[in-house]
Amino acid sequence: QLKQNFYQNTCPNVESIVKAAVTKKFQQTFVTIPGTLRLFFHDCFVRGCDASVILANANAEKDHPDDISLAGDGFDTVIKAKAALDSNPSCKNQVSCADILALATRDVVALSGGPSYSVELGRRDGRISTKASVQNKLPHPEFKLDQLNNMFASHGLSQTDMIALSGAHTLGFSHCGKFSSRIYAKSGIDPTLNRQYALQLRQMCPKNVDPRIAINMDPTTPQTFDNAYFKNLQQGKGLFVSDQILFTDNRSKPVVNMFASNSTAFNQAFVTAITKLGRVGVLTGNQGEIRRDCTQIN
Ligand code: HEM
Numbered sequence: 181q182l183k184q185n186f187y188q189n190t191c192p193n194v195e196s197i198v199k200a201a202v203t204k205k206f207q208q209t210f211v212t213i214p215g216t217l218r219l220f221f222h223d224c225f226v227r228g229c230d231a232s233v234i235l236a237n238a239n240a241e242k243d244h245p246d247d248i249s250l251a252g253d254g255f256d257t258v259i260k261a262k263a264a265l266d267s268n269p270s271c272k273n274q275v276s277c278a279d280i281l282a283l284a285t286r287d288v289v290a291l292s293g294g295p296s297y298s299v300e301l302g303r304r305d306g307r308i309s310t311k312a313s314v315q316n317k318l319p320h321p322e323f324k325l326d327q328l329n330n331m332f333a334s335h336g337l338s339q340t341d342m343i344a345l346s347g348a349h350t351l352g353f354s355h356c357g358k359f360s361s362r363i364y365a366k367s368g369i370d371p372t373l374n375r376q377y378a379l380q381l382r383q384m385c386p387k388n389v390d391p392r393i394a395i396n397m398d399p400t401t402p403q404t405f406d407n408a409y410f411k412n413l414q415q416g417k418g419l420f421v422s423d424q425i426l427f428t429d430n431r432s433k434p435v436v437n438m439f440a441s442n443s444t445a446f447n448q449a450f451v452t453a454i455t456k457l458g459r460v461g462v463l464t465g466n467q468g469e470i471r472r473d474c475t476q477i478n
């Protein structure tokens with residue numbers, strides 16, 4: 181059972197210390213924002229929100245192909261915030277890496293113009309991170325609605341939660357290979373993709389492009405957390421099949437239209453959904469541990 185003021189007695193300034201560290205890291209690079217947000221999602225979907233994704237043992241989660249493109253700046257954000265906490269005598273080794281990641285995620289959403297919200301705390305850090313445990317646990321960009329719904333439902337998240345959380349693709353980057361089959365298939369351009377946009381994507385991602393090249397996922401406001409993602413979907417500008425399907429499938433379309441026309445509704449649904457995401461599979465009480473080094477078990 182998580183609660184908002186979990187560190188009231190042990191580290192009363194945890195929120196301001198983490199926020200200052202995240203803000204400083206953001207001033208060095210924008211990637212702090214999408215990198216941290218995606219890291220939280222990938223952590224919670226594998227063994228729950230226990231910072232397992234940050235462990236750096238051999239054959240760790242982060243070595244799985246589905247995690248390999250997680251931006252190093254997301255990991256570094258947690259490590260920097262942990263160092264800031266450890267330099268405060270009352271907070272040293274008091275706050276779990278899993279809670280630091282949850283707080284940093286709230287801070288990056290707010291820093292990029294999204295809603296702010298209270299974060300429930302009290303997560304403990306896991307002691308296991310294996311490459312094998314990632315298999316079939318994260319959604320793929322070619323997933324259709326039923327696959328998305330099934331995977332999110334397995335963590336207690338509704339279709340509306342899934343759609344709101346997909347709105348995270350209002351920020352950040354994708355490597356060309358994640359959607360190249362939509363623009364270079366033998367059968368032609370994916371018909372659900374806006375043709376103009378597809379041609380632009382072909383220019384930014386020519387065949388045999390350097391695999392390190394990444395493009396903005398939101399072509400309109402790539403650095404702002406807003407509801408542009410849903411407006412893009414209405415125009416056929418969802419980058420992945422898993423994005424565009426939310427508008428082309430009649431079962432999810434009404435919610436996309438609502439979020440596109442009502443940013444308050446989107447923000448509220450996002451806060452509800454990310455709070456639920458933050459409860460997935462958490463370790464509490466005397467389960468797990470509070471890691472002294474976020475990349476290593478104690
Ligand atoms: C619904 C199913 C989802 C699928 C199929 C999916 C897939 C992907 C893929 C393929 C990328 C590009 C990775 C790369 O090429 O480097 C990406 C990026 C990203 N995803 Fe998702 N994602 C999903 C849901 C989410 C959720 C729920 C969140 C967070 C709440 C999220 C946050 C992000 C962010 C912020 C980025 C940009 C990362 C960066 O710029 O470093 N995604 N996603």
Ligand SMILES: [Ca+2]
Pocket residue numbers: 222223224225226227228229230231232233
């Ligand atoms: Ca985890």
Ligand SMILES: [Ca+2]
Pocket residue numbers: 350351398400401402403404405406407408409
């Ligand atoms: Ca945006």
